[in-house]
Amino acid sequence: MIPFLFRWAGQNKPELARLNKPMLLFLWILVTYSGTAQVSTKTNLNDDRFKGIIYRKETTADLRLHNNGLALAINFGEIRTYYRTNYYHFELGTMHSPREHKQSKNLNVIGNELPKEFKLGKQNSVFIIRAGKGVKRYISDKARRKGVSLGYSIEGGPSLALLKPTYLKFIEQVVVNGELESILVDKKYSSENRDEFIDYGSIYGGSSFSTGLKEISILPGFQAKAGLFFSVGAFDEYVKAAEAGVMVDVFIKKVPIMVETEGLRNSPFFVNLYVNLHFGRRSN
Secondary structure (H helix, E strand, O other): OHHHHHHHHHHOHHHHHHOOHHHHHHHHHHHHHHHHHHHHHHHHHOOHHHOOOOOOEEEEEEEEEEOOEEEEEEEEEEEEEOOEEEEEEEEEEEEOOOOOOEEOOOOOOEOOEOOOOEEOOEOEEEEEEEEEEEEEEEOOHHHHOOOEEEEEEEEEEEEEEEEEEOEEEEEEEEEEOOEEEEEEEEEEOOOOOHHHHOOHHHEEEEOOOOOOHHHOEEEEEEEEEEEEEEEEOOOOOEEEEEEEEEEEEEEOOOOOOEOOEOOEOOOOEEEEEEEEEEEEEEEO
């Protein structure tokens, strides 16, 4: 733009002389603004505050630990602005009761099988599939210029609890060829064997984890999370962040993790504190 104006001025001196003062002032402002805009654009492109906006997508994996379990997750995000990323979340995790405790017994081996550890009174192993939509916002301008950002995230969506019956091994006496022998029998909890299932003295040990996989039942629910995070290298291609917050799981009825007794009741909801590590990559 500027070279063009100078060439035009050199070739059209008579016409330029006939221009009135307002028109000359307008041309001067136009030339000055054009030069300033070019310098400003170059400056902005080299400004660290704008680094990272070239990325439009973000894919991360999570490792989350909470009061009563852990989870692995994957997130697919869309970077809308520097301050905001919308994402979809998919997760598989475990949920335990705070009343669970591993126990073992030192018994004579029956059928060449050593007693395995077990959790007295545990009715089901619980795994939770969580899906959701969330938003991640950065709230620290000062920190972002140093490459470390502070922000918060909010996410919620449906969940599904997978309930796998817990099997325990019990000793039973049977008659074989006219002789009384001891054998091991796998049993899951039922109202008929309630007293035996929660009696430490009646149990030989735990069964294999694979026992009961074909009997998994499901329980639908809802989940939500909210947390604060620190992102290291907030403008870089690779995502590295740590997060802490609170998570809530609510189901349509009680989740039968433990056999209920007078002093122990199952609940349809769980509230846990968590810490989370994010690792991933940004791309266009």
